[in-house]
Amino acid sequence: MVDREERLQDFIDRCRQEGLKITPQRVAVYEILLNSYNHPTVEEIYDEVKKRYPFVSLATVYRTVETLEQMGLAKKVCYWGSSARYDANIDEHHHLICVKCGAIRDIYMEEDLSIPSELEGFRTEGYSVNIYGLCPECREKAQPTS
């Protein structure tokens, strides 16, 4: 895992390279995403940004996460529920997902799948593993035998 400061700096450098303006809102969105471990929704990011810049608009957050995604600095993760979630962790990692409440946790696995670079005509680029189950909180709430 690369250092957060370094990633933020990389982001700023790349913005300059690509002629994108470095605005406080943009930096805030990426910084918040870098410091989140819970794969926040756009709304959640928005709430955080608002603490620093109360006049920020939700549309700006949407535009920024889209930019980040296009730059390859964040990923959109979408499993259940209505709203998309974002993840700035671009290391090879996988997800542990609660089938009840939708919570997502990052997980690193030793095992490595050997995926051919060509499969059924597809040129493959990468993979991710989703492990489904019940999170500790939801197990608690369910019958004690689970």
Next chain:
Amino acid sequence: MVDREERLQDFIDRCRQEGLKITPQRVAVYEILLNSYNHPTVEEIYDEVKKRYPFVSLATVYRTVETLEQMGLAKKVCYWGSSARYDANIDEHHHLICVKCGAIRDIYMEEDLSIPSELEGFRTEGYSVNIYGLCPECREKAQPTS
């Protein structure tokens, strides 16, 4: 893979057990899903059902796929784009996903990940692997070197 007729019959039996009415629309939705290999969207299922029952409503299809999901007979798969897709293939299988157009293809793998039944406090139930890449059609459209 279990036979389609058998699955349809199971569905009907379970409906009876659970006091759910067996309506033509319901049967049609499940039947269409069973015979689809392309993980159709609700809209696509709707278009198919309409061929048999022109007066069917989109809301009914939404309600039915939700029922099927709750019964464990279909899964909602949601990666990109706006609309959810459904899959009645409940065998252990994985997905090959085109990052460009969102096409999804089922894939069966020899390799088996050994997932502990308990992981970071989660009680695990299963997993799925998503392999990302460019589908044949999109490779074609891109530069010939891809």
Next chain:
DNA sequence: ATACCTGCAAAGGCTTTGCGGTTCG
């Protein structure tokens, strides 16, 4: 100075819901 960006509000798309009439069991 200018190209890019933001905030606002409106529009757009997918999905859910309320209701009256209908159908299955």
Next chain:
DNA sequence: CGAACCGCAAAGCCTTTGCAGGTAT
């Protein structure tokens, strides 16, 4: 006959977009 279901239309999210004013370079 009664409970469950359907079709219709409206409402409800989440997300995108157009525009006028503001900001970074």
